[in-house]
Amino acid sequence: MNIGLKKVCEALLAHDRFLIITHQSPDGDTLGSGFGLYYGLKQLGKRARVVCSDEFPARYNFLFQDYQDDSFDPEFIVAVDLADKQLFGSQYASLADRVDICIDHHPSNTRYARGVLLKPKAAATCEIIYEVLKGMGVTFDERIGTCIYTGIATDTGCFRFSNTTVNSHRIAAHMMRYNVKIGKINRLMFETKTQSRIAIEQQVLNSIEYYFDNRCAMISVTGDMLKSTGATECELEGLSTLPRQIEGVQIGVMLREKENGDFKVSIRSNDGFDASKICGLLGGGGHVKAAGCVVKGGLENAKKVLIETIAQFV
Template identity: 35%
Template sequence: MTNEAIRDFEAVREVIENGENFLITTHANPDGDGIGSEIALYHYLESCGKKASIINCSSMPNNFEFLTTNHEVRKLDEDDSTAVFKEYDAAFVLDIGNYARLKEVGQLIEFHKIPTICIDHHPKEEDKFDHYFLDTGASATGELIYDLLKGLGADFTFSIANAIYSAIMADTGSFRFSNTTEKTHRIAAEMLELGVNPESVWSYIYGDIPPERISLQVEVMDKIQYDLDGKLAWVKVSKKMLERAGATSDQLEGFADYIRNIRGVKASVVLLELNDDLTKMSFRSKGDFDSNLFAKKFGGGGHKYASGARVTKGYKELIPEMLKEAKELMLITNQK
């Protein structure tokens, strides 16, 4: 796959120099890369004497609260009215992949015609932003934030370093996924030199598992189904399963990765029931199987080995379609 790079550095520098009040946001159900990147950029802008606000359409995952010092990350609420959004000089949209994933925040940005800067390592699928700092060859959006701040001559404080390290660590699967490069490790080493404690970061993100997640995992793992001679593993997670475990949907994070690691499996899918006619799909793969192509069949997208989609269909209609598309993609993959 050819890497795509649009690094409009001078335009981004000019936006920062000329603006005073900035919005920073990321996709719905933000992950560690989105949150860490937001916080690193926030601290840089504040250090420049600028005003910055992090507002997302979804709540912040509890396991990344350690990166905040003063509740910098907020969920959009009814108080974020026209009076708030019309004051922003520009909006930094991070790790987005698809503009629709901004939901209500994206609608407000468009309504108020706020100039936008996209910083991302997902492929550019639509021309929705005014400026881009995008590179699909980067391991994480956190890596691009590092490159941007380096170019701007930033002073890498501990808060910035901790956020960048956490973003990259989260999106590379603790530096074990195929997107991990020599540069990834060089950046991580530099962040450690600035005082980041890798054991502490790992413990906050992965080492504090609530009992409800374990209960959910037990039930989910018991319901895994296999197709295509064991090359596809998939599971549906209902609202009742979440209720029985006392768990929330964000506690499914990582389940698709876990299923992908089963011997013989080339692709995994977790289908989460959001309501009767809305399903969240998480795709993972390895080898030559392309999760991004799989997700695109359902209006989603992402990376080759990790993608997602939200589909306005229930299980009964969606599962046969998912199995059909998986079979076709597996045949194409085997022919390469």
């Protein structure tokens, strides 16, 4: 059932012992939401715990350095930024049917919770948590401001993506009044790279090939590259958009070797080239600007098949 902001605040104010669940593979928004809500509830004299199926990643330490895990029997369960039961992860899957309130911004939210406060236009769940905290009369401070700011910054690519709204900026401006160390947070969130990320970037740049008068650029990631650099799946984040970022490139292709030796293909396009049509010819699909498919055989074969297919469009 959808519920409004006021009802959510009333429900939270009426209870005392909270379990706050964040999604698996936690990111800045789910953690900012969880700990922002936690600090707010603590300020109101309540007991609360924040949990996650996965460990809280060390790079978000600054969000929960003052967090003290507490053991008690919760009477009210809140899920934050958690769109789907499957994202509870193995450790908390059993609680998915017992969530009292889910606060989320994902349009895909499956409404598994008893009450759902869903604002699909919000760039981050932290924007909704901000309203909830305000509605409960919580006094903002540096810790809460840090949580809210971090969730908004991470979900908007630091205010860069088109999901950023007037409200994202307004809330960031408000939070900055509480001495939030935005320079430090953003360096940590957006500028710190692992050695293996640097190494895989190096190999990916070495793999770049241009076709069709530089209108198409192609990069590849093989199993050997992952092995030799020690890079993990999540360290490939964002690389698929790299070819399209190159001036003049209209069709950007990333080839990624699967465990069975086939290649997963991501196509990103500009200037009206329909990536989904290209991938459609190869048994895949997607959107105009972003689509995917799988090509069998080795790397050289995959490149050949792709070039032949793309040739029909340029």
